[in-house]
Every structure is written in structure tokens, then in C-alpha cells.
Amino acid sequence: MANHSILCPFLLLLFCYCCQATTAGNQSQFFVEMKKSFTGDMLSNWDVANGSNSFCNYAGVGCNSQGYIEKIDISGWSLSGQFPEDVCRYLPFLRILRVDHNNLLGRFPNGITNCSLLEELNMSFDLLGGTLPDLSPLQSLKSLDLSSNFFQGKFPLSFTNLTNLEFLNFNENGKFDPWELPENISRLTKLRVIIFSTCNVQGKIPASIGNMTSLVDLELSGNYLTGKLPPELGNLKNLQQIELYYNALEGEIPVEFGNLTELRDIDMSVNKLTKLPESLCRLPKLTALQLYNNSLTGEIPAALGNSTTLTLLSLYENFLTGKIPENLGRSAPLVGFDLSENQLSGELPPYVCNGGKLLYFLVLENKISGQIPESYSRCSSILRFRVNYNQLEGRIPDGVLAFPHASIIDLSNNRLNGLIARTIGNAKNLSELFLQNNRISGFLPAEISGAINLVKIDLSNNLLSGPIPPEIGNLRQLNLLLLQHNKFNSSIPQSLSSLQLLNVLDLSNNLLTGNIPGNLSELLPNSMNFSNNLLSGPIPLSFVMGGLLESFAGNPDLCVPPHKNTSTTKFPLCSRDSNRKTINCLWVIGLSVGLVIVGIVLFLRRWLRKDRARTENDDTLSSSFCSYDVKSFHRLSFDQREIIESMIDKNIVGYGGSGTVYKIELSNGESVAVKKLWSRKAKDFATDDQLVLDKELKNEVDTLGSIRHKNIVKLYCYFSSLDCNLLVYEYMLNGNLWDALHGGKVLLDWPARYQIALGVAQGLAYLHHDLMPPIIHRDIKSTNILLDINYQPKVADFGIAKVLQARGGKDSTTTVIAGTYGYLAPEYAYSSKATTKCDVYSFGVVLMELITGKKPVEADFGENKNIIYWVSTKVDTKEGAYDVLDKKISGSFKDEMIKVLRIAIGCTCKTPASRPSMNEVVQLLIEADPCRRFGSCKSFNIKTNNKVDTFNITKPKEQCQ
Known part of the structure; x- marks a missing residue:
């Protein structure tokens, strides 16, 4: 008996020792399998070959107090291979498994369902496919993230058995068979976050979700949900964010939503919702309300004006009527305000700039009347100000035309009068000024030349008089100048010849007098019009020979110099006195050309003999x-x-x-x-x-x-x-951008790269938006971007450019596939239809080259993977986004580079409609100027709507949905 009492403890100790030895052996085998299955530099830290058992010291490995591995975190290690099927046979105590943002091959490793102690599983952004198994065995699971993969077949409704779940994310898995949210989803009473965006969900939202009172974040956007919003959602007392945009939901927003007192961010845009309840507008913590592109009717509840937290209001493209709440922004720090394309009337709210942070003020295409409030002069943070197509009247406040950071000011198509203030010269960042179709009078101030970044000016159809200021010739970026249908009554200034980038010039229907400056022939813009003025004297011969005589119609005192086609013109021949200089000039030119031809003939004879x-x-x-x-x-x-x-x-x-x-x-x-x-x-x-x-x-x-x-x-x-x-x-002295970035001979810092990006974007915007018909380049890449002596960019190689034939309003044309691998938009590769959005995509790739310093295709990205895929694997976290930046230059420009990275991601969205236009890209880049450091917009990602100049602020992971 005594021997037995001694033997039992000994056997127990021996058993425990053997158990530990077996577990240690299993753990060792896991690392052997990983090294065998995967390729990647990070695995070199695992010293398996030397038989080391100090697994707990390996990078990405965590152990419990008994030395058993309970955590594997190899997120973002750029590994390629197949994850071991029997991970939990090797690691029976595993609680945390993070293998996201890698290049896993094949299907989901079903053996993971044997991990009975697993609490967190993250296999997002891993390119996994196939069907998913029954998830029911994972009863300990608290966090499950399988987002951004390619799973297909039936959605694993067994997730409803995982009653310990707190976080559930299947975002961007659009290949599942259509499925509906099950009624028994309410079993997950501990669930705090549901993300089923772009998962092919259809049908109605079950009312039972209202019982899931632990929910903080509910995201079901980008699906096919139908029917009405269940009032029971108003029971989610802890809900802070709800995203249901891009569905087919209809009917009124339930008044019960007013019970969501913790709600901060609501986005139900692009649905068929019909009414905005006042109760929703009274929510005490609401910061972002986005319901654009719905069918909302009625008035905007006045209660919204009492909010002290609202930063973003986006209700554009609805059927809203009545007045804008007068107190909007009075006590709230508004950043974005877009009520465009409604039927709103009454006056503009006077307090929108009280918070000092307003970046966007967009109320275009409404029926708003009254005057622009003087208080708007204090909106110094504004980037875009658009109130066009309304019924505004009165004078324009001096400060509105002097916004120091605004890139667009559009007051066109109203009933505004008064003068253009001299303060316009303070708008140093202004790119586009639109005041056409108003009743503005007085002189055009010479101070407009101070707005040195102006690209487009449209002052047509007003009552402006006096001279066209010669100082306008200092606006060297000017591409479009429209002054027609005014009362300008001076001569045409010679300084217009300095506008070497001018492509559209219209001075018609004024009272302009005097001769046409001969140096204007150096411009020869694509579109020009001097008709219906009081001009006199000879039309420069270059205009005559260029077939532009129609541009001078309605000037009875103009004449044409004698030339070979005089009989076909509608203008009288100039008298001898008026054309003597022209004839002399022609004689000199003819003699010179003749001498050159004779010289060439003699030279060629001698050259051929030799x-x-x-x-x-x-x-x-x-x-x-x-x-x-x-x-x-x-x-x-x-x-x-x-x-x-x-x-x-x-x-x-x-x-x-x-x-x-x-x-x-x-x-x-x-x-x-x-x-x-x-x-x-x-x-x-x-x-x-x-x-x-x-x-x-x-x-x-x-x-x-x-x-x-x-x-x-x-x-x-x-x-x-x-x-x-x-x-x-x-000839471009500094070669092409590819060599500058990847040749190793120069190192362009971020301000230089930013200027290159902006210049290329402006060139493409000109091709897409300023030419009629517009032009698609079709082969935008870094080798086709040339750099001059100051490293300013120029787009080259138009050998495969295609002029768009704008038929039926479409911007596409069927053609043979052209372009370069790594830069081609996905839809162009399979449809052969070139659109302006194909150029936008290619430009996005160039942006990524500038940001990362990497080539579009590199071996490090994985087989058949490109820079877009590689960036997508990184940007899910702030640290990951910083990691893609070219470390040789990022330094103190990290935040500015991140802004441009967001633009690049938007440009390379898979869906063409989700990409911005090049005009929008230019504006976004201007706002990301690294030399301006606009701290108030650092935390936002800006996504523009292609139909009108509107905006949406959302999180990076949703940018392309």
C-alpha cells in the first residue's frame, strides 16, 4: 500500500512530462510545416533548422505561462503558400490566429474548425476562395474576420451558432450565392460589430436585429436589401454607426431611430428612402448624416439646426423642399455641407462657418433666393464654394471672392449684381472662377491677376464694361477665358498673347474696338470667337489661312489681306493703305521660303552625290x-x-x-x-x-x-x-518619370513628386474636359511622362490616343486593346472599350509609383500580383498605410503622402463609376499640397460623386464600394 502511494504521484509526474514533450514536439512540427508551405523573408526569423524549441521567442509567436503557444500573428508578412490544415493538432492551446494580408493559396483550411479554444481568427485580405465549412465547432470564438476574400457558394449561416461572437466581418466577399439575413441572427447577443458590406445579401433586414442590443456598428452597405427599415432597429441603444448605403431600401425612415441616442454616424445614401424624421435630427451625438441620392421629400427638420455635434451633412440629389434650417452650423463645427440637386427655397443659412472648419459648401441646383450672407466672408477655410443654378441676388460679399484656400468658386446662373471686388486677387489657390449668367456690372479689376493659379474664368452673360485689363496676361495657367455677352468697350490687350496655355477664348458680343493684335496669332486656341464687336482693320493672315474667319463675323469694319482664296471670304479686301504692311510681310515670307527651298534642293543634291x-x-x-x-x-x-x-x-x-x-x-x-x-x-x-x-x-x-x-x-x-x-x-532634358523613379540616378523628394502628379493630372484633365471632342490617351504610364529641366512633367506619346466620339452622351468607344500591362484598367482588358476612366485608372497606378517608389509589377508582390493589390494589403491600418510610403523620402511628409494615397486608391477602384473624374482628381490633389499643411482635413478620406461636384467622407476600406 505504501509502495502504491509512492508510485502514483511518480506516474502522474511522468505522464505530465510526456504530455509536455509531446506538445513541444507538435509545436515544433507546426513551424516545420510553415517553413515548408510558405515563402517569405519574415520566416527566416524562425530558427527551425537548428532544432531550437524556444518558440516563444519567435517573431509573431506568443505563449501562455506554461510555455504553450496560444498566439500566432503573421499579419502582413507577405507570405505566399498554403496554411497548414492541421494547425490545431500542432497547437492545441491556440487562442489567437492572425494571418491576414498574405497571399494564401487555395481554400479556407477547414482544420481550423478543430481549434476548440480559438477566440480570434483573422484571415482577411488573403485571396482565399472556395466554400466555407460549418463554423459551429468554434464555440469559443469572439472575433471572426474573413473580409476581402473570394469565398463562394452558400454563405455559412452556421455563424449564428457562435454565441460568444463580439466582432464579425465578411466585408467584400461578393461571390457568395445570394442569401438573406436569418431571423435567428439575434442569438448573437454579445455581438458588437457586424460588417456584411458587399456580400451579396438580399431580401429584408430582419426585425430581430433589434434585439441585438450590444451592437455598436452595423454595416450592410453595397448589397441588394429591399423593403422598409424595421422600426425595431430603434431598440439598438448602444449603436454608434449604421451604414446601409447602396441598397434598394424604401419607405420612410422610422421615427424610432430617434431612440438611438449613441448614434454618431449614419449613412443610408443611394436607396429609395422617402422621409427624414425630425426625431433622427435631434440625436445628441450625431456627427455625420449622409442620405444623398434617395427619394426624400418634405422639409429638412428645423431641429437639425440645433445640433452641437454635426460635422457632415450630405443630402444631395433628393426632392427636399422648403427652407434650409436657419441655425445650421450655429453651434456645430461643420466640415462638409452638401444639399445640391434638391428643390430647396428660402435663404442661405448665415451661420455655417461659425465653427471655422467648413471645407465644402455645395447647394447647387436648387431654388434658393435672397442674398449671399456677409458672414460668409469669414469662411476662410473653404475649399469649394458652389451655389450655382439658384435665384440668388444682390452683391457678392468681398470676402467670398477672396477665399484664400478655395479651388472652385461657382456663383453662376443666379441673379447676382454689383461689382467684382478687388479682393479677388487674394484668392491665391483659386483654379476655377464661374460667375456667368448673372447681372454683374462695373469693371473687371486688374487685381484678378493676383489669383495666379486660375485655369478657368467664365464671366460671360453679365453687364461688365470698360477695358479688359492687360494684367490678365499674367495668368499664365489660364486655359479658358469666356467674356462674351458683356459690354467691354476697349481694344483687345496685346498681353493676351502671353497666355500660352489658352485653349478657349471668347470675346464675342461686346463693344471691343481697334485692331486685332497680330501677336494673338501665336496662340491659335482650339476655340476662339471675336464676333459681334466693333473691331476694325485687317484680320491677321494666320487667322485667315487657318480657316477661322467665322470667328470674326459681325465686325463690319474688318477686312482681309489679299491672299489666294480671297474670292471665298465674306469680308472685304483691305485697302492698299491698310494691307501694305501685310503684303510686305507676305513678300518677305515668300522670298524666305523660296530661298530655303532652293537651299534645301542644292544641299540634297550635294549630299546625295557624297x-x-x-x-x-x-x-x-x-x-x-x-x-x-x-x-x-x-x-x-x-x-x-x-x-x-x-x-x-x-x-x-x-x-x-x-x-x-x-x-x-x-x-x-x-x-x-x-x-x-x-x-x-x-x-x-x-x-x-x-x-x-x-x-x-x-x-x-x-x-x-x-x-x-x-x-x-x-x-x-x-x-x-x-x-x-x-x-x-x-526635347525633355531629364528623360522620363520611370527612369527618374526607378533608374537610381536621382532621388525626387515628395514635393517634387507631388508637383509631377499634379502636372500630369492637369494635362489629363485638359484632354478629358477641355477639348471637344475629348481625348483618351490610353497609354498613361511613367515612361510616357517626360520631365523638363526643372522636372516639370509633360504627357507624351499619343500614338494610340483615341478621340472620343460622344454619341448618346457616352464617353466610350470600342477599339483595339492598347496600353501597357500593370497600368491597364481591368474593364479595358476584357471589354476593349476605352473610356476616360481607363486613363484615370492608369494615372492611379502612376500615383502609386510616386508614393511607394515601387514599379507597377514586382516579384515581391507575388505571382500575377501588381502594386494595386500590394497597396490594398497594407492600408487597412494606419501603420500599414505608412508602411507603403517610400521610406527614402516620406520623412515629415507622411500625412501629405497618405492624402495622395487615398486619391490613388480611388482612381484604381475596380468599378469605373467609382473612380473620380480627372477634374476631380486635380482638385483633390490641390487640396493635398504638401506645402499648405491643411490640418483640418487630415483625418478624412474624400470621395467625389461623378455626376456633379459633390462629396462624401468615409473610411478608406469603403472607398471603392
Whole structure:
């Protein structure tokens, strides 16, 4: 008996020792399996090969007090492979498993359901597919995150058996079969967060959710939910956020929502909801109310004006009537305010800027009357101010035109009168000024030249008089100037010739007098109109020869100089006195051209005799030069002979799919780039190939020849013959953006990269929005972005650009697939339909290059993965977002780079409709200027609506939904 009493404790100790040894062996096997299954640098920290059992010291591993592994956290390790099926056979005490943001292969590892002690499972952003198993065995689970994967088949309704769940996230799993929220979801009484956004949920929201009183966050957006909102949702006393946007919900918002006293953020936009109850507007902690694009009728409850917490109000595109609550913003720190596209009347609320943080004030397309409150002069934080298409009257407060940070001020299509204040010169950041279709009178102040960033000015259809101030020529960014239908009564200022980027100029229907300045012919904008004035004297010959005479109609005292087509003009010939100078000029030009031609002929004869041993292609080029059709688009400062003489091998700087590129240094000290397209006689090309090249040449010439924009490469001229075609461009000293970012020879800091991004965006915005018809580039990439001596960017290579034929209001055209892998929008690859949104997508990729310093496709991203996927695996957390920034330059610019990263993510949304337009991208980039440091908008992600200039502020993970 005594021996037994001694033996039992000994056996028990032996058993425990053996148990520990077995568990240690299992744990060791787990790391062996992981090293075998996965590739990734981070696993090098696990010293399995040396037989070390100090697992608790491994990176990403946590142990309990007995030395058993209870935590594996390998989130964001960029691992590729298949997770071990029997993880819990190796790690029976596992409580926390985080393997999110990796490249897991295949299906969900069903063996995880054997982890009976598991409390947290995060396998989000892992590219997992297939069907999910019965989750019921995971009874200890408190947190389950399987978001952003590719699961399919039936949704695992067994989640309702996990009664200990507190956090549940299936966001962005849109491949599930359509399913409905089960009534027994209310069994999950401990659940605090439900995220089923974009999960193919249909049917009605079950009333039983109202029993889940622990809920703090309910997100069901981007689905197919129908029916009315159940009043029982008003029982969720702890609810702080509800997101139901992008569904098909209908009917009135229940008055019971007024019981949600903890509610802070509500977004039920893009549904069919019909009424906004006053009880909802009385919520004491409400900060964001977004119900845009619904069917709301009636008035905005006056109670909303009493809120002390509201920062964002977005009710645009509804059928709201009545007055805007007078006290809106009086006690609340408003940041965003958008009531556009309703039927609101009455006056503007006077207190919206009381909080000093208002960035957006948008009430366009309503029936608002009265005056713009003087208090708006204090809205110094404003970025966009749009009240167009209303019935406003009275004068414009001086401070409104002087907003120091505003990029857009749009007061057009109202009944405003009075003067344009001299304070306009203080609007240093202003890009677009729209005052057309009002009753504004007086002079246009010379101080407008102080708004140095102006790109568009539209003052048409007003009562402005006096001279056009010559100082307007200082607005070197100006692209559009519309002053028609006013009473300007001076001569046209010579300084307009300084506006080298001007593309649209309309001075028609005024009282302008005097001659037309000859130097205006240097501009030759795409659209110009001087008609119906009192102009006199000769029309510059360049306008006559350019076929622009219709632009001068209604000026009876104008005449045309004699030229070969005088019989076809509707204008009288100028008298001898008035055209003597013109005739002399023509004689000098003709003589000069004749001498040049004779010189070229003599030169070519001598050159041919001397160099008959040259290659067949060079013989073709030189012998046919006399038959070249030469067309110039800009005033040339070089002799065309220099181009031919310098096209030798040592000047070749590159080859393209359509020909050879030369760098030619001219005798005047300048350099040009010449693209020589392959000869029609080249043996390597078949007839069909040559037709493609001819079309490519015509596209590039037609496109670039008509463009004048600082961020589009300049085409000086082209030579065209049967045998060879040459395009002569300005030469860009610093090469292309690809080499600057990835070549290792220079290091561009963030302000420099930001300026490149903004310049490219402005160039693309011009192509998409300022040309009629607009142009799609179709091959935006860093190699097609050239950099001048100051690293200012210019978009190049329009060989595959496509002019949009805007039929039926659509901005697309069916064409052959063009572009470059890594930059192609997904819809373009499978539909072959090019749209402006394809360029937006490609530009987003370029933005990511600038932000990260990485190439669009790198081995580190994983097989068949690109930079967009890699960024998406990082940005779920603040730390992850910072991790994608190029560490060589981020330094003190992290927050500014994050702003641009958000823009890039928006540009690369999978759905084209979710991407912003390039005009919107330009405005967002202006607001992200690293030199301005606008702290009040750092915490927001701004997403614009493509229909009108509206906005939405939401979280990064929802940006593309």
C-alpha cells in the first residue's frame, strides 16, 4: 500500500512530462510545416533548422505561462503558400490566429474548425476562395474576420451558432450565392460589430436585429436589401454607426431611430428612402448624416439646426423642399455641407462657418433666393464654394471672392449684381472662377491677376464694361477665358498673347474696338470667337489661312489681306493703305521660303552625290526630302535641314514600337527629339502593319498639333512623305518619370513628386474636359511622362490616343486593346472599350509609383500580383498605410503622402463609376499640397460623386464600394 502511494504521484509526474514533450514536439512540427508551405523573408526569423524549441521567442509567436503557444500573428508578412490544415493538432492551446494580408493559396483550411479554444481568427485580405465549412465547432470564438476574400457558394449561416461572437466581418466577399439575413441572427447577443458590406445579401433586414442590443456598428452597405427599415432597429441603444448605403431600401425612415441616442454616424445614401424624421435630427451625438441620392421629400427638420455635434451633412440629389434650417452650423463645427440637386427655397443659412472648419459648401441646383450672407466672408477655410443654378441676388460679399484656400468658386446662373471686388486677387489657390449668367456690372479689376493659379474664368452673360485689363496676361495657367455677352468697350490687350496655355477664348458680343493684335496669332486656341464687336482693320493672315474667319463675323469694319482664296471670304479686301504692311510681310515670307527651298534642293543634291553608300532606308529618306509635306504647329527657330543632317546613329536615344527616336542638338543651342516612323518600304512590315502605323501617325499629329498645354509635350512640326514620316518634338532634358523613379540616378523628394502628379493630372484633365471632342490617351504610364529641366512633367506619346466620339452622351468607344500591362484598367482588358476612366485608372497606378517608389509589377508582390493589390494589403491600418510610403523620402511628409494615397486608391477602384473624374482628381490633389499643411482635413478620406461636384467622407476600406 505504501509502495502504491509512492508510485502514483511518480506516474502522474511522468505522464505530465510526456504530455509536455509531446506538445513541444507538435509545436515544433507546426513551424516545420510553415517553413515548408510558405515563402517569405519574415520566416527566416524562425530558427527551425537548428532544432531550437524556444518558440516563444519567435517573431509573431506568443505563449501562455506554461510555455504553450496560444498566439500566432503573421499579419502582413507577405507570405505566399498554403496554411497548414492541421494547425490545431500542432497547437492545441491556440487562442489567437492572425494571418491576414498574405497571399494564401487555395481554400479556407477547414482544420481550423478543430481549434476548440480559438477566440480570434483573422484571415482577411488573403485571396482565399472556395466554400466555407460549418463554423459551429468554434464555440469559443469572439472575433471572426474573413473580409476581402473570394469565398463562394452558400454563405455559412452556421455563424449564428457562435454565441460568444463580439466582432464579425465578411466585408467584400461578393461571390457568395445570394442569401438573406436569418431571423435567428439575434442569438448573437454579445455581438458588437457586424460588417456584411458587399456580400451579396438580399431580401429584408430582419426585425430581430433589434434585439441585438450590444451592437455598436452595423454595416450592410453595397448589397441588394429591399423593403422598409424595421422600426425595431430603434431598440439598438448602444449603436454608434449604421451604414446601409447602396441598397434598394424604401419607405420612410422610422421615427424610432430617434431612440438611438449613441448614434454618431449614419449613412443610408443611394436607396429609395422617402422621409427624414425630425426625431433622427435631434440625436445628441450625431456627427455625420449622409442620405444623398434617395427619394426624400418634405422639409429638412428645423431641429437639425440645433445640433452641437454635426460635422457632415450630405443630402444631395433628393426632392427636399422648403427652407434650409436657419441655425445650421450655429453651434456645430461643420466640415462638409452638401444639399445640391434638391428643390430647396428660402435663404442661405448665415451661420455655417461659425465653427471655422467648413471645407465644402455645395447647394447647387436648387431654388434658393435672397442674398449671399456677409458672414460668409469669414469662411476662410473653404475649399469649394458652389451655389450655382439658384435665384440668388444682390452683391457678392468681398470676402467670398477672396477665399484664400478655395479651388472652385461657382456663383453662376443666379441673379447676382454689383461689382467684382478687388479682393479677388487674394484668392491665391483659386483654379476655377464661374460667375456667368448673372447681372454683374462695373469693371473687371486688374487685381484678378493676383489669383495666379486660375485655369478657368467664365464671366460671360453679365453687364461688365470698360477695358479688359492687360494684367490678365499674367495668368499664365489660364486655359479658358469666356467674356462674351458683356459690354467691354476697349481694344483687345496685346498681353493676351502671353497666355500660352489658352485653349478657349471668347470675346464675342461686346463693344471691343481697334485692331486685332497680330501677336494673338501665336496662340491659335482650339476655340476662339471675336464676333459681334466693333473691331476694325485687317484680320491677321494666320487667322485667315487657318480657316477661322467665322470667328470674326459681325465686325463690319474688318477686312482681309489679299491672299489666294480671297474670292471665298465674306469680308472685304483691305485697302492698299491698310494691307501694305501685310503684303510686305507676305513678300518677305515668300522670298524666305523660296530661298530655303532652293537651299534645301542644292544641299540634297550635294549630299546625295557624297553619300550614295548609305543604307537603303537612309537613301529613301534623303532622296524623297523634296517631296515632303511639312506642317508646323509652332513658330520654328531652327532650319529643317539640320533635322535631316543630324539623323545619324550616334544621335539615337531609343526605339519604340513604331520607329526610332533621335536627340538632335541644333545650332541655336536648343535640342529637339525626332521620332522617325518606319518606312513603308521596310521589309519587316506587311501592308496591314503599315496601315496601323499610318493611323498611329495621324492620331499623334492630329492630337498633339492642336494641343497647347504646359503639361502636354509640344509637337513643333512633322515631315510626311510616301517613304518616311518624322515628328519633331521639344526635347525633355531629364528623360522620363520611370527612369527618374526607378533608374537610381536621382532621388525626387515628395514635393517634387507631388508637383509631377499634379502636372500630369492637369494635362489629363485638359484632354478629358477641355477639348471637344475629348481625348483618351490610353497609354498613361511613367515612361510616357517626360520631365523638363526643372522636372516639370509633360504627357507624351499619343500614338494610340483615341478621340472620343460622344454619341448618346457616352464617353466610350470600342477599339483595339492598347496600353501597357500593370497600368491597364481591368474593364479595358476584357471589354476593349476605352473610356476616360481607363486613363484615370492608369494615372492611379502612376500615383502609386510616386508614393511607394515601387514599379507597377514586382516579384515581391507575388505571382500575377501588381502594386494595386500590394497597396490594398497594407492600408487597412494606419501603420500599414505608412508602411507603403517610400521610406527614402516620406520623412515629415507622411500625412501629405497618405492624402495622395487615398486619391490613388480611388482612381484604381475596380468599378469605373467609382473612380473620380480627372477634374476631380486635380482638385483633390490641390487640396493635398504638401506645402499648405491643411490640418483640418487630415483625418478624412474624400470621395467625389461623378455626376456633379459633390462629396462624401468615409473610411478608406469603403472607398471603392
